[in-house]
Amino acid sequence: MSRVLVTGARGFIGRHTLAPLCAAGLEVHAVSSHEPSRAVLPPGDVVRWHHADLLDPGSAAALIRGVRPTHLLHLAWYTQPGVFWTSLANLDWLQASLSLLRAFGEAGGQRAVLAGTCAEYRWERHTHCVEGRTPVCPATLYGAAKHSLHVLAHAWARQVGVDLAWGRVFHLYGPHEHPDRLVSGVARALLHGEHADCTDGHQVRDFIYVSDLSAAFAALLSSDVTGPLNMASGEPVSVADVVAAVAHATRAPQLVRMGALPARPAEPERLTADVRRLREEVGWTPTVSLREGVQRTVEWWREADAGAGAAVVDAEARAAVSPRAGESPR
Amino acid sequence: MSRVLVTGARGFIGRHTLAPLCAAGLEVHAVSSHEPSRAVLPPGDVVRWHHADLLDPGSAAALIRGVRPTHLLHLAWYTQPGVFWTSLANLDWLQASLSLLRAFGEAGGQRAVLAGTCAEYRWERHTHCVEGRTPVCPATLYGAAKHSLHVLAHAWARQVGVDLAWGRVFHLYGPHEHPDRLVSGVARALLHGEHADCTDGHQVRDFIYVSDLSAAFAALLSSDVTGPLNMASGEPVSVADVVAAVAHATRAPQLVRMGALPARPAEPERLTADVRRLREEVGWTPTVSLREGVQRTVEWWREADAGAGAAVVDAEARAAVSPRAGESPR
Numbered sequence: 001m002s003r004v005l006v007t008g009a010r011g012f013i014g015r016h017t018l019a020p021l022c023a024a025g026l027e028v029h030a031v032s033s034h035e036p037s038r039a040v041l042p043p044g045d046v047v048r049w050h051h052a053d054l055l056d057p058g059s060a061a062a063l064i065r066g067v068r069p070t071h072l073l074h075l076a077w078y079t080q081p082g083v084f085w086t087s088l089a090n091l092d093w094l095q096a097s098l099s100l101l102r103a104f105g106e107a108g109g110q111r112a113v114l115a116g117t118c119a120e121y122r123w124e125r126h127t128h129c130v131e132g133r134t135p136v137c138p139a140t141l142y143g144a145a146k147h148s149l150h151v152l153a154h155a156w157a158r159q160v161g162v163d164l165a166w167g168r169v170f171h172l173y174g175p176h177e178h179p180d181r182l183v184s185g186v187a188r189a190l191l192h193g194e195h196a197d198c199t200d201g202h203q204v205r206d207f208i209y210v211s212d213l214s215a216a217f218a219a220l221l222s223s224d225v226t227g228p229l230n231m232a233s234g235e236p237v238s239v240a241d242v243v244a245a246v247a248h249a250t251r252a253p254q255l256v257r258m259g260a261l262p263a264r265p266a267e268p269e270r271l272t273a274d275v276r277r278l279r280e281e282v283g284w285t286p287t288v289s290l291r292e293g294v295q296r297t298v299e300w301w302r303e304a305d306a307g308a309g310a311a312v313v314d315a316e317a318r319a320a321v322s323p324r325a326g327e328s329p330r
Numbered sequence: 331m332s333r334v335l336v337t338g339a340r341g342f343i344g345r346h347t348l349a350p351l352c353a354a355g356l357e358v359h360a361v362s363s364h365e366p367s368r369a370v371l372p373p374g375d376v377v378r379w380h381h382a383d384l385l386d387p388g389s390a391a392a393l394i395r396g397v398r399p400t401h402l403l404h405l406a407w408y409t410q411p412g413v414f415w416t417s418l419a420n421l422d423w424l425q426a427s428l429s430l431l432r433a434f435g436e437a438g439g440q441r442a443v444l445a446g447t448c449a450e451y452r453w454e455r456h457t458h459c460v461e462g463r464t465p466v467c468p469a470t471l472y473g474a475a476k477h478s479l480h481v482l483a484h485a486w487a488r489q490v491g492v493d494l495a496w497g498r499v500f501h502l503y504g505p506h507e508h509p510d511r512l513v514s515g516v517a518r519a520l521l522h523g524e525h526a527d528c529t530d531g532h533q534v535r536d537f538i539y540v541s542d543l544s545a546a547f548a549a550l551l552s553s554d555v556t557g558p559l560n561m562a563s564g565e566p567v568s569v570a571d572v573v574a575a576v577a578h579a580t581r582a583p584q585l586v587r588m589g590a591l592p593a594r595p596a597e598p599e600r601l602t603a604d605v606r607r608l609r610e611e612v613g614w615t616p617t618v619s620l621r622e623g624v625q626r627t628v629e630w631w632r633e634a635d636a637g638a639g640a641a642v643v644d645a646e647a648r649a650a651v652s653p654r655a656g657e658s659p660r
Contacts, residue, residue, distance in 0.1 A: 057387070086489055088432065091482065095425050102418065144485035148478035152421065155474030159416055 003027040005069035008076030016214030029067045054096045064103035072112040081180040090145035105160045113221045116168040119143035123268045130274040131228045170232035174210030175300035190250040197260035201240030204270040208233040209293030212286045219284040232273035233286045249298040333357040335399035338406030346544030384426045394433035402442040411510040420475035435490045443551045446498040449473035453598045460604040461558045500562035504540030505630035520580040527590035531570030534600040538563040539623030542616045549614040562603035563616045579628040
């Protein structure tokens, strides 16, 4: 039986990978530096939880020795909004990821899937990202650390005979998202009866609902596709469309102030993903429309914020709301 | 006064950087995991030696705290011929290099020069390497680790305000070279009256005499040029020309057997360096011709091997001679 170790298993993407991985018949081992929570366990499925901080030297090796996974889904990274672009924690996570990979290979691991980012690509004004064709030239320390990990992991995997796929994450949203991000920020403001100040919203991005992205990662892990793949819906929308969907779901369009924030000149106007590898080689397509995904996200925030005040909001969701139209990729 | 820390200071390139750095008026601190040797000290110059293994966690930080260098020349890496292409030590050196850079930045370091490699470039049949234009796509773990370090160091340096240059080393030769390499291997065989089996020698490479390369690194460090630079002579020669120069210097051309070894199909026919950045921006040109450099190398081997038998040959030069026409870049 195939045995997968999922890192970052309590994170935004990771928590939604567990159910599809169980459904695919894998023995699922989940690791998180947070204490495991019942809330992220797929009902009726058996996920074996491990508590470890992969940044501790030696912890990856000990974990791998204990689990001896055949498969690895490595999603853990430093993702604090606003800060992650420049944090030196990116270097720590690169090192931790290399230790994890080496231990995985030494223990006989067969297939690894790692999370990359659209921030590896060179962002022009209009960038349609095609794997292996669009230049990779990260402008940030975050993108550089992810790109470096890909370069190293690719060379290492080829040499030691591990199958490796690298899933470049584009823009995502959904329940459990950090409240500083676009959909969550606007949703919470509108739900609280506050104004949501946005840019003009003309930027076009590829947004994907988080459980769709997680399912795509699970499908990629179960496939034999290797190399870099864009993990995205393939359905570009404008930021204005996304905000309109939130306004619709909250029934508070009058609180949205498009154009109240200045455009960010350094940002691409269009940043979109070619998803042919994901659709044709992995055979995966998204199932949740923007309207449906936004509706679910708004409902989740309504319950999370209303349930028992701020106290029930997840640990990830404690920071103040500060809606921004220019969403950061993971 | 500027204070430079040189890593790998007892190595093939490093040992020849000390004199030009002293001559440029820098306070030179040299670090090596080997015990310092009088033989590498430039006569009359003051080099402060530090004994440290940068692979030990914490050693880089302790060293930097003690020295507080304004400049860093980072040459140390794993370079065992034949093995370095695939060794997992490349990952260790990436990590050690990142630790060194971070400590350097935290201690107020201003300018760093690091050694890269021509193996970062994508090698086609004929590749003339131009910085920023020729695709970077390493085929080996060594090249991947160096390229990764460059990507990270570049992003880190821009963010923290350190000036950083990245010198991509092409093919080199000279005294103290590992005896498995082309010039040393052929020279020792011929000096011992043995046959030297070579490929047909049609491969064209950029060879540079080691002290020229070291002087180029010293010049780069003292300049304000940043980004990637090819560190090479800009004077391509065929491997057959190099072997002929060795045969001439040893006066044993009859012992050379060109074509006795099969060509290596995976090797580029031409791998040459565009050196405009080095010549025009740094203002550095080589001073030692191939004939002169080979003559010096042959003389060095004659003395080293003859002095008191194998015992006087440096620690780097203990392995058996096995002449190969396809030289490995550092």
